[in-house]
Amino acid sequence: MRISERGQITIPKHLRDRFGMHHNVEVEAMPAEGGVLIRKRVVGQHPVDRVVGILGKDALGKGVSVDDYIEEIRGR
Secondary structure, eight states: OOOOTTSOOOOOHHHHHHHTOOTTOOEEEEEETTEEEEEEOOSSOOHHHHHTTSSOTTTTOTTOOHHHHHHHHHTO
16 A cells, blocks of 8 residues: 555455445544554544443442442342
């Protein structure tokens, strides 16, 4: 592959087919060890990724375990 004057490359058809990179699919380029990684852009975000870290490290208070918290909210 070569980079054109406008900075464009053509991904070979067998790779586009293999990875589902069809017309109008957005891709992202990111630095990787030894080069550049090109992958399909993720449209949505996994529900867990949206809430990871939302409460913070000490959200339950010092010394409160998750099990203690669950017992408390269940009213036991």
